[in-house]
Amino acid sequence: MNALEIRNLTKTYTGFRLDHLNLTLPSGCIMGLIGENGAGKSTTIKLILDMIHKDEGSIQIMGKDNTKNIQLLKEDIGVVLDDVGIPECLTAKQVGKIMQYTFQRWDSKLYNSYLQKLSLPTEKPFKEFSRGMKMKLGIAVALSHHPKLLILDEATSGLDPVVRDEVVEMFSEFTRDENHSVLISSHIVSDLEKLCDYIAFLHKGKLLLCEEKDRLLEQYGLVQCSKEQLLKLAPSAVKGKKISPYGVQALVLRKYIPANMVISPISIEDLFIFMVKESV
Amino acid sequence: MKGLLLKDFYMAAKYCKAVLLLVIVFLAASFLGEENIFFAVYPSMIAGIIPMTILSYEERDKWIQYSAALPYTKAQVVSSKYLLGLLFWAAAFLVSMAATAFRMIGNNSFSMDTFLVMGTALLILGLIGPTFLLPFVFKFGAEKGRIAFYVMIGFVCAVITLLTGLGFQAILPFSKPVLIGICGIGILLYILSWQLSILFFKKREL
Structure with missing residues (x-):
């Protein structure tokens, strides 16, 4: 089964059009979505997560239509957005408690082990975190409910090389399970070159190519x-x-x-x- | 939805401390002072708008987008705010009513009719904020919702001034069925506003 199948996906804004996008991410693979700022990477991710409405086309996540029963589908998806999105006043400990009541398969033990591994403080408010720490907390949350698909929107941008390397290693570790897949967007191509099995180039809303990296x-x-x-x-x-x-x-x-x-x-x-x- | 409510409580505890302090001060003023409906009503009004305060922080922190990546429906995101509003309003309502009852008994001036009128005023004025503002906030976002808030305050003040000028208090029939009817309309409008917000938020692109 494919982790993700996108067919003829179209979305039009004033001055921008994501134009009949076709993408397939096989299970167990990592796909890098590469494009300049404004190429349509975030629009694609928002459409996959049903945050915005498509004009045309279809999206299947693990064989299921993304607009039907998305609540259940999201139990299997871990997401890290560019801005992370965790309220600034919350501490990592509070985030853990909230997610415990959010995900059916939330694993508090695993979450705490990630916090420890990534040296994240549990009592410090999110607003006092550095960009790298914020991203690491987003990644810890995304991984702690045993997702099958990780969707990462610019999750490595703005990180220093040491943190980036740590984060890339975590994603590699995640895909050691052959049922796990990752879709990662970035304009920092070198990160994706290290990590990805498949590469998709987006430019001005159009897919230039989608191919196995080695090929x-x-x-x-x-x-x-x-x-x-x-x-x-x-x-x-x-x-x-x-x-x-x-x-x-x-x-x-x-x-x-x-x-x-x-x-x-x-x-x-x-x-x-x-x-x-x-x-x- | 438990997770959403827990997050809202954490945020309220952090950002609405000043509001809670105001509620206590006004309640104390209404309990200790002379009969002044404003002191009794104000805590319910500000408790009712706590969800809007939290929503504006959520927009700033991009939680609105993040919540769409979590296993919640848009209806649940909206409902958590209406439930939160109800919980805070109910707490303020109960404390205000208790303070009013104690003050009336203490002054030997307890009247069931006045007590019921007070209850109706607390219910209507406490729910009016979220009823009219939350659909705006869920459709246009917190920034434009704030403009709607100022417009609404201006409108309410104008209406009260106009009705007072017309001698409205003298003709208002404060019979129990009328009061129950007013409360019923208030609750119905709150439910309608809830459904409208769900409709708006489902259509909104995040």
Whole structure:
């Protein structure tokens, strides 16, 4: 069963349209939703959680329509939003008590162990937490009711590298169970590159691609050449190019490139930038 | 919904301390002072608007969005605020009525008719705030809801001034059936407001 299936999802605002989005997240996988600010990542997540109303399309979470019995579905979903959303006056201890009455499978012991592991104070109000601590508390809450699907909206942005690494490790640990899946959005591509099995590129409300990360890295590469050499390549081989006085850097599909040309590996971040800014 | 109510109590304990202090001061004034309906009614009025205060903090902290990611329906989110309002109002109502009864007995001026009129006034004026404001807040958010609050206060003051000018007190029939009818209408409007807020909040995009 797929953890998430999105078909023809459309949502229009003045000046923005999420346009017929199709995504499938298989169970046991981590999908990174990459896009610049305003690309439609948060809109997609809000639509999945039924926080906003779609104009068109369908969303299935673990085989069930997300608009029907969403209350029961959310027992299986752990969510961390960009702003976390915990009231500033509450302490971690109070949050634990509230969630105990919120989730049927709330595990107080597990929650307390996360608080300890993440060095989070139990009696300090949320407003006195740093950005990293706030995010860590959001993650502890999201993981303490034994969810099957984690939905994370910019959960790693604004964190220092040490905390980011800790958080990324927690998500990796979560997906060691093959029934657990993660959808994580970010504009910090390097985080997702470490973590994800699947990568989806969103740009101005449109899905540029959705593919297994390893396949993307196998399929695409970078070629450094002259303008003349570039012209000799098949047009279908070149997916993006950056021309400078020193030559051309081109994003290419490896399979169409002659064997005598040197192709360097490309990072997901560079792939995204080429596709968005330098596409042909 | 227990979780939502618990969170609201934590927030009320933190943010509404000043309100609780005011309630105590006004109750003491109504108990110790001369017959002044304002001192007795005010605690119920401000207790009734505690849910709006909490909602504005929730909007600031983005709890409204977060609650949509938790296993609660939008109807439950709305209902928790109406229940909270009722609980705080009921507490203020009971204490105010007890204070009024003690004061009347202490002054040897206890009258069941006056006591019932006082009860009706406490019920209507305590529920009027949440009844009219919560649907605005759930539809437009706390900021615009606050504007609606000031408009409503202005409207209520204008109506009271107008009715007083027309000699309204002299013609008002304070018979028991009328008082029960007024209370019934107050409660009915509260329930209608509750349902309207659920409808508005279900349509609102978070």
